[in-house]
Amino acid sequence: MRKIKKQKIYLLALLLPFIMFVIGFEIGPLVAMIKNSFYADNGIQVTINQYITIFKSKFYLQAIQNSLVISLFSAVVSVIIAVIAAYSITKFSQKIQNRILMITNMTSNFEGIPLSFSYIILLGNNGLFTLLFSKIGWDVFADFNLYSWTGLILVYVYFQIPLAVMLIYPSYQGIKKQWKEASSLLGGSTSSFWLHIGIPVLLPSIVGTFSILFANAMGAYATAYALVGSNYNLLSLQIASLVASDVALKPQLGSALGVLLAATMIGAMWFNGRMMRRIRRDLK
Amino acid sequence: MSYVTIDQVTKGYENQVVLNDISLVLKKGEFATLLGQSGCGKSTLLRSIAGLEDVDLGRILIDGKDITNLSPRQREVGMVFQSYALFPNMNVFDNIAYGLKMKKIKNIKSRVKKMIEMVDLIGKEESYPHQLSGGQQQRVALARALVMEPKVLLLDEPLSALDAKIRKNLQKELKRIQKELDITTIFVTHDQEEAMTMSDRIFVMNKGQVVQSGSPSEIYTSPVNTFVAKFIGNYNVCNMEAFRKLVRSTELKGNEVAIRPEVLQLVSVGEDSLDLQENWVIKGIIKDVSMTGNVLRYEVETEESVFLVDYLHHRGNMFEQGARVHILVPKKECIIL
Ligand SMILES: Nc1ncnc2c1ncn2[C@@H]1O[C@H](COP(=O)(O)OP(=O)(O)OP(=O)(O)O)[C@@H](O)[C@H]1O
Ligand SMILES: [Mg+2]
Numbered sequence: 001m002r003k004i005k006k007q008k009i010y011l012l013a014l015l016l017p018f019i020m021f022v023i024g025f026e027i028g029p030l031v032a033m034i035k036n037s038f039y040a041d042n043g044i045q046v047t048i049n050q051y052i053t054i055f056k057s058k059f060y061l062q063a064i065q066n067s068l069v070i071s072l073f074s075a076v077v078s079v080i081i082a083v084i085a086a087y088s089i090t091k092f093s094q095k096i097q098n099r100i101l102m103i104t105n106m107t108s109n110f111e112g113i114p115l116s117f118s119y120i121i122l123l124g125n126n127g128l129f130t131l132l133f134s135k136i137g138w139d140v141f142a143d144f145n146l147y148s149w150t151g152l153i154l155v156y157v158y159f160q161i162p163l164a165v166m167l168i169y170p171s172y173q174g175i176k177k178q179w180k181e182a183s184s185l186l187g188g189s190t191s192s193f194w195l196h197i198g199i200p201v202l203l204p205s206i207v208g209t210f211s212i213l214f215a216n217a218m219g220a221y222a223t224a225y226a227l228v229g230s231n232y233n234l235l236s237l238q239i240a241s242l243v244a245s246d247v248a249l250k251p252q253l254g255s256a257l258g259v260l261l262a263a264t265m266i267g268a269m270w271f272n273g274r275m276m277r278r279i280r281r282d283l284k
Numbered sequence: 285m286s287y288v289t290i291d292q293v294t295k296g297y298e299n300q301v302v303l304n305d306i307s308l309v310l311k312k313g314e315f316a317t318l319l320g321q322s323g324c325g326k327s328t329l330l331r332s333i334a335g336l337e338d339v340d341l342g343r344i345l346i347d348g349k350d351i352t353n354l355s356p357r358q359r360e361v362g363m364v365f366q367s368y369a370l371f372p373n374m375n376v377f378d379n380i381a382y383g384l385k386m387k388k389i390k391n392i393k394s395r396v397k398k399m400i401e402m403v404d405l406i407g408k409e410e411s412y413p414h415q416l417s418g419g420q421q422q423r424v425a426l427a428r429a430l431v432m433e434p435k436v437l438l439l440d441e442p443l444s445a446l447d448a449k450i451r452k453n454l455q456k457e458l459k460r461i462q463k464e465l466d467i468t469t470i471f472v473t474h475d476q477e478e479a480m481t482m483s484d485r486i487f488v489m490n491k492g493q494v495v496q497s498g499s500p501s502e503i504y505t506s507p508v509n510t511f512v513a514k515f516i517g518n519y520n521v522c523n524m525e526a527f528r529k530l531v532r533s534t535e536l537k538g539n540e541v542a543i544r545p546e547v548l549q550l551v552s553v554g555e556d557s558l559d560l561q562e563n564w565v566i567k568g569i570i571k572d573v574s575m576t577g578n579v580l581r582y583e584v585e586t587e588e589s590v591f592l593v594d595y596l597h598h599r600g601n602m603f604e605q606g607a608r609v610h611i612l613v614p615k616k617e618c619i620i621l
Binding site: 179183187201 | 334335336355356357359361362363365367369371372373374375382383386387412413414428429432
């Protein structure tokens with residue numbers, strides 16, 4: 001008995017740096033943010049006025065809505081593409097699979113300002129492809145504006161896909177060949193296999209990936225900032241301008257927006273959990 | 285008469301022939317076993333019958349119909365895998381009902397219920413595979429295949445992942461269900477004891493070929509070659525030249541002689557009541573005694589080779605290690621190969 005306890009203490013001691021890190025850099029700021037959000041602009045009076053301001057302001061509600069829409073949209077599109085892409089990857093030989101994964105891994109780290117500038121260089125108003133195609137007389141990009149809603153979505157989807165593939169790919173390993181064989185011997189077609197067994201088995205990881213992508217997009221800041229500056233009304237951009245811009249600093253209001261941002265993410269996770277329990281009844 | 289016909293089937297992978305011109309015929313309702321060592325092609329043959337592998341040459345017929353080029357779902361065969369392959373996201377009921385739903389068959393509920401009764405899983409309808417024991421999962425897999433009323437049931441080492449006791453039980457149960465439904469069954473195993481107890485007919489395979497087929501007792505009492513003799517019954521297989529030296533006789537022909545361990549008798553040196561008319565006599569020394577269940581197995585060293593001698597274990601027939609003995613070999617039990 002005593003020995004086990006001792007071991008546990010050692011293990012906890014090893015965990016200590018990690019726990020301190022989490023408290024200092026994650027829980028600490030979170031608590032500070034929540035606390036801050038309940039103060040007036042002067043930082044002295046305790047009030048819920050910041051939240052009232054937000055819910056009365058069309059501007060901020062718009063920002064929240066825009067962020068939700070772009071996050072949902074890019075997460076859904078990326079998950080669908082990733083489910084198909086990851087499946088195709090599993091059809092290659094092991095060697096090629098490893099190579100593709102390596103590239104995916106690299107590109108999944110490609111986001112933020114470098115990514116935006118790459119897009120600007122390739123598809124901006126004077127971008128390489130834009131000019132090339134207009135020279136050729138091929139006007140696919142004539143109506144395309146990178147600095148718009150469509151452009152933003154394109155870039156978001158782009159940086160979400162590699163991450164989504166990386167997250168979903170491993171779960172295909174869990175689909176056993178013999179399930180397919182059993183299904184076909186019982187009269188099932190390929191599509192009925194995927195409908196009744198494949199997708200339901202993949203579902204937990206699809207749903208999990210979806211929440212990560214959603215959170216990833218909700219919080220994305222640098223990519224959007226570099227591409228559309230403050231021209232586009234997104235929650236993350238508004239928070240940034242309230243806590244770090246050089247015009248009018250309103251950290252309390254920024255904190256309140258931050259709390260709402262966190263709340264949407266928690267909401268998304270809760271929703272995912274519920275959905276999963278409904279569809280996969282075998283999982284507790 | 286013939287219900288399942290495998291006609292000169294050949295199948296290879298890249299640079300290796302796995303099934304080498306195999307032909308075999310089964311009657312309706314027969315329980316046939318493919319028996320052979322690991323890698324001899326048993327699974328490949330079974331999977332070819334199921335349509336999960338294509339064959340390179342030859343034909344496969346079931347109930348007079350050539351199914352060689354049909355897809356698995358058109359073949360009306362059921363299969364149970366060694367790993368069960370139950371659908372993890374479905375409970376017992378839905379697993380068993382899956383095939384019926386796919387084929388849009390009516391009164392699914394009553395058919396599934398009947399099947400659940402048959403495999404003795406009442407009360408487990410709502411359980412998921414991960415909540416079941418290995419034996420229970422195996423029953424579900426069996427029910428899932430049988431509920432489709434397939435023409436042929438294929439079983440690929442369905443019991444090998446289970447421990448000995450459950451395995452014995454399931455063997456009996458499987459046999460009972462098979463008889464009850466009178467379903468033609470092909471069973472794969474590399475356990476000769478299992479093959480002996482369950483089969484109407486055994487096909488012994490070696491290196492992609494059927495080397496002998498017949499009823500369990502035929503195979504056991506008259507193996508056609510050394511491979512079968514060694515594989516089936518722990519036969520003592522002795523080179524003929526050596527055997528002639530041991531028994532000091534020149535009248536024997538053939539290359540090898542195979543003798544079952546349980547037909548041999550041991551007699552202490554010094555006892556003179558040897559029947560030399562009916563038996564060959566070989567001198568030896570007891571090297572080792574071991575016990576497996578109710579059988580005592582002696583390893584007796586002779587001038588040429590070691591003989592295994594099996595005795596039923598009851599008091600009074602113990603020989604000590606190192607004892608000098610005569611081995612009595614009944615002449616009519618010697619199988620010349
Ligand atoms: N997909 C494949 N590609 C290449 N070779 C294969 C493939 N499947 C099987 N083989 C080879 O075919 C031979 C027979 O395999 P098979 O699975 O039929 O053996 P088995 O008799 O069922 O053995 P076991 O008792 O171990 O299950 C083996 O040598 C194996 O290496
Ligand atoms: Mg096998």
